[in-house]
Amino acid sequence: MALAVTSSSTAISGSSFSRSVASSDSKALQICSMRLSDRTHVATTLSQRRFSMKPLKESWVLRASTLIAPEVEEKEVEVEDFEKLAKKLEDASPLEIMDKALEKFGNDIAIAFSGAEDVALIEYAHLTGKPFRVFSLDTGRLNPETYRLFDAVEKQYGIRIEYTFPDAVEVQALVRNKGLFSFYEDGHQECCRVRKVRPLRRALKGLKAWITGQRKDQSPGTRSEIPIVQVDPVFEGLDGGVGSLVKWNPLANVEGSDVWKFLRTMDVPVNALHAQGYVSIGCEPCTRPVLPGQHEREGRWWWEDAKAKECGLHKGNIKEENGVADSKPVVVQEIFESNNVVTLSRGGIENLMKLENRKEPWLVVLYAPWCPFCQAMEASYIELAEKLAGKGVKVAKFRADGEEKEFAKQELQLGSFPTILLFPKRAPRAIKYPSEHRDVDSLMLFVNLLR
Secondary structure (H helix, E strand, O other), rough: OOEEEOOOEEEOOOHHHHHHHHHHHHHHHHHHOOOOHHHHHHHHHHHHHHHHHOOOOOOHHHHHHHHHHHOOOOOOOOOOHHHHHHHHHHOOOHHHHHHHHHHHHHEEEEEOOOOOOOOOHEEEEEEEEOOOOOOEOOOOOEEEHHHHHHHHHHHHHHOOOOEEOOHHHHHHHHHHOOOOOOHHHHHHHHHHHHHHHHHHHHHHHHEEEEEOOOOOOOOOOOOOOOOOOOOEEEHHHHHHHHOOOOEEEEOOOHHHHHHHHHHHHHHOOOHHHOOOOOOOOHHHHHHHOOOOOOOOOHHHHOOOOOOOOOOOOOOHHHEEEEEEOOOOOOOOOOOOOOOEEEEEOOOHHHHHOOOOOOOOOOEEEEEOOOOHHHHHHHHHHHHHHHHOOOOOEEEEEEOOOOHHHHHHHHHHOOOOOOOOEEEEEOOOOEEEEEOOOHHHHHHHHHHHOOO
């Protein structure tokens, strides 16, 4: 019987297959039946051939070893001395500094744009002719005018700002636990940490360097020693770890007035709030216009001590002496000094609070002598005291900062400085003056309607 294996149309007969197998078996038997002497002869011959081979040339040996186990040549990475570079650029123009920063870091550097004078940074970057990136922190509490500036800047320069937002869960937890305006009561650091510092930290982790609009004259108490370029002392960059992020401050040595001359000369978009008296612009609830003669940072976190004007983004640049932040007390002159204004002690105002049937109404201002808004209303308050003298209304002041601040917040409705309270004749609780208008006529109307 024939065995057939078919592939396409080809068939092998069983007899042909049998002959092939038989032939193979025969050769195998012949090999196996070789005499021992023959096998020994063959082995000896192969051995002689193996050891009589010519050695490989040395170059071939080296090439083969390289292919098998390549040796990586360790190159010393040159570490930039940014302190030395900062000194070298000390007299350089902002344009030259910007050009150097973009040249060194290319796509791994970005401009931090807050929507105020930082537009000057974008104009300088544009003038270099190099590509550049811009990012901004959208805290969710910015003024409408700031958002409109963002849009105008994008259109002017043909760019897309890379917005960074706070973590929604963190914001939700803060607001649910403490309300929308907790920063008026417990300081702004927690809110800034959630809405600004942590989002910035995430944004900078994708960069090797960033560019800020910090200037030495912005805040003499905290920014007076800003270098042109530095290893960022607070944040980490793309590679992670200390020293992984470089911070550039092209405007460090430029005065604010010169920045504005530049902006007007170049006819660039600016925040409409500047025309309303705002100089340093941040979040809407924490920013106010400044009064004539006030420093630009006085409009930020206006209810706090004038020395505390940082949110945490640039805390590494706070001026230090002997490794310790300068904490020398600032001597301020007393305000509301008048024979017609009574100075109340803690005990005095506590007694006033306890009285239910007062002989006469009392108008009391809760103040801090260093507060610029208290200082600004001093003249009108003294004038009001003169007008009310002899008319059955006592005018007084109570210093509510320092050790008395917590008491004033809990017992006297202190929200910000100044807070004005009227203690009527027959009311157990003081009435808080709700208006921001602190002129004589407005205060007089308040007293006459409620005393």
